[in-house]
Amino acid sequence: MxxxxxxxxxxxxxxxxxxxxxxxxxxxxxxxxTHALLAALQTADRDPSVKAIVLAGAGKSFCAGADVNEFGGFVNSGDSANANANSAAQAxxxxxxxxxxxxxxxxxIAKPVVGAAHGYAMGGGAGLALACDMLVAGVSLKLGYPELKHGIVAAIVMANLVRQVGxxxxxxxxxxxxxxxxQRALALGLANRVVADDAMLDTAVGIAERLAVFDAPAMAATKRLFHRVADLPLQQALDASLDTNLMMRSFRKERANDK
Incomplete structure (x- = not known):
């Protein structure tokens, strides 16, 4: 770690x-x-001592989205400009x-993730907030997708958004x-709680602590099934639920026999 x-x-x-x-x-x-966050989530998922995860942002905001300053313009001409353009396209x-x-x-990942979001959560930052399994919003939260105003598309983040609201x-x-x-995020079902900013992180950690006490295999199966059935037709969702029910019954029986 x-x-x-x-x-x-x-x-x-x-x-x-x-x-x-x-x-x-x-x-x-x-x-x-982005690399650090991806690696940290995967590492936490593999660590048996970690039962739940909280994602937060330092300072006055959760996450303002992609850092567009990382990709600069091109001032060269000729072959150099083409090479720069190709390099930027690959990047x-x-x-x-x-x-x-x-x-x-x-x-x-099998571990539940609780978001703690305040201030700006824009574009990719809004997408991260929605990707969390639960979200505690500070009262200062401003969550939005301003991409179209800048002539681009809220592409990658749209998949989660469409699945979570009408x-x-x-x-x-x-x-x-x-x-x-x-409050709008709460009404839309994008947030689970709204609290004062100074209570937000402790509230999120408190929820994560409650999730952490549950049996790890049962929590993992719950999360896996939740994401499987979310977009399945009813009959397929029921079949998936039955499979999980039978698997967990067998698992509990095996553990009982081992004791």
Whole structure:
């Protein structure tokens, strides 16, 4: 377990707290932070001493989205300009795959993740907040998708958004680009709690501590099944639920026999 300049890692008993630490950039996601966060989530998932995870942001914001300053313009001409353009295109492609992997990992890992979001959670930052299994919002939260205002698309983050709110509410968020405050996020089902900013992290850790006491295999099966049935037709969802029910009954029986 190693903290980096951009990501702080702290264990509070069985809860691992990951704090994005670029407060001067509103914790905007550059390559370093994105790689660090992806690795930290995967490491926490493999660590048997960690039962739950909290994701937070240092300073006055959760995460302002992608750090667009990481990709500069091109001032050269001729072959050099073409080489720079090709290099930038490859970097953008690599970044898109990295971002997708980061948003995907939340549903892949077995440990529950509780977000603690305050201040700005924009674009990719809003996507991270929604990727968490539960979200505690500070009263200062401003969650939104302003990409269209800048001539780009809220592409990777849209998948989670559409699955968590109704279609019309999701389209409003990505098309108008207006930020939802904490109470609006709660009303839309994007947040589970709204608390004062200074109580937000402790509240999130408290929820994570409650999740951490449950049987780890049962929690892992619950999370895995939750994500499986979310988008399945009813009959397939019931079949998946039956499979999990039978698996856990067999697992409990085997453990009882081992005692």
């Amino acid at each position: 190693t903290s980096t300049d951009s990501l702080l890692i702290e264990d509070r008993a069985a809860v691992r707290v990951l704090t994005m630490n670029r407060p001067d950039k509103r914790n905007a996601l550059n390559n370093e932070l 953008a492609l690599d970044r898109a795959h990295l971002t997708t992997n980061l948003h995907r990992v939340f549903s892949q 279609r019309k509410a999701a389209f409003e968020l990505v098309s108008l680009g207006e930020a939802a405050d904490a």
